[in-house]
Amino acid sequence: MAKIAPQLPIEVDSETGVWTSDALPMLYVPRHFFVNNHMGIEEVLGADAYAEILYKAGYKSAWHWCEKEAECHGLEGVAVFEHYMKRLSQRGWGLFKIQDIDLDKGTASVKLEHSAFVYVYGKVGRKVDYMFTGWFAGAMDQILAARGSQIRTVAEQVYGGSEEGHDDGLFTVKPL
Template structure:
């Protein structure tokens, strides 16, 4: 197995035991633990309601993350979005590949390969990667705001590798 994140070390505070990466506190848990909790909440709320909750939380978190990382690394524009996709890919969620990005128009397409959710769910013939959807709109809106663009976006998942006949997830971002 090769490492895709040598420049992203994990820091552990000797006094508190808090782990951090990119100066942000992190939790390090096995994938099955996280996804099994995700599945239990989905079962209790229903996938549609849970997706709505996650969209809002993910949007807010991505907006904040992009704002902080852009400042910390002196990044702007497309470089912030690509940095975000790289970091998501390095954290075990899957590989996020930007297929198209037009910040001013508020449009993007992201392909997801090796989804952590698909690995756990398997082929269930439905979209299971909805947790990520708000992340893309939040990132786009933060970057657009930082550039002075007035566009606000929304994101949807158009396909998932958990669906029959699909080998990757596809997310589209478009203006509201």
Template sequence: MQPQLPIEVNADTGVWTTDGLPMIYVPRHFFVNNHVETEAVVGRDMYAPALYKAGYRSAYFWCQQESATHGLTGMAVYEHYLKRLSQRGWGLFSFVKADATTGHAKIKLDNSVFVLAQGIAGVPVDRSKVCYLFAGWFSGAMDWVLETSGSAVRTTSAESKCAAEGHNHSHEHCTFTVSPL
């Protein structure tokens, strides 16, 4: 993986862009603390579905934009998506398996931002599936691939295991499963 991202900063506006998309650069603890506090106020039962929808839309839009920017199609866009997420500090994402004809995928996440932040800078320790924010991203990207290939299949995604789970972090990494609706 190439760790460098093409980041451009507009001297007149201060806007950061990567591949033509506006970006925001914030410290990990800032983002995670905001996420944890929002969940505490709203409740995970309401917060997780809202994040799923927003993440789905954002991933779909990102795939559309990156396809046009880089001339990529199909699963090459999804692979590029995982690479870019990995380059942006969210963790290291990779396919365990993926099948764009059926809408199935298993995604491995090492060093998740949410797992690494546990107990640091005011982030409380949580031994549940704390990386659920990513779930909508993976079905949004898969649905973009499916739709642009002419398939009517649509998917859902869930965190099937999290490295934060259990007293001794019983899993080495997080896993997300994408499957047809």
């Protein structure tokens, strides 16, 4: 396996220590720290309740991120979604690969390879990547709203690499 330098721009404010990539402040934390916190919350709340909370929060964050990044880079339409998947992949969450996207229909599917969650959880017989699900609908809806569309969407994880018979995850987006 070849190693490469990070591909996303990072600036650090010398006075505050705040990291910024493109137009947004960022946090840089070890994967084990993040996933262990995630697992701890899941243990208390249950996976279904936690997934619902993360869907709503992730949706909101993805909308904000896409809005700011579109502004920062002069992007619109599918280019915003592609940029979002690229940046998520560059941040170590996994490799997000768009399988298809149709803004006129409000649909998309995204394959997830090398999920940070699957690396830690392993094969547990259930989906563990649910944190990402709301991100896809939030991104799609921001892009649709920016182009004047009234379509709003919902995302779901079809399967995950943590389930038997699957090495990767698949997420779909469709209209409400």
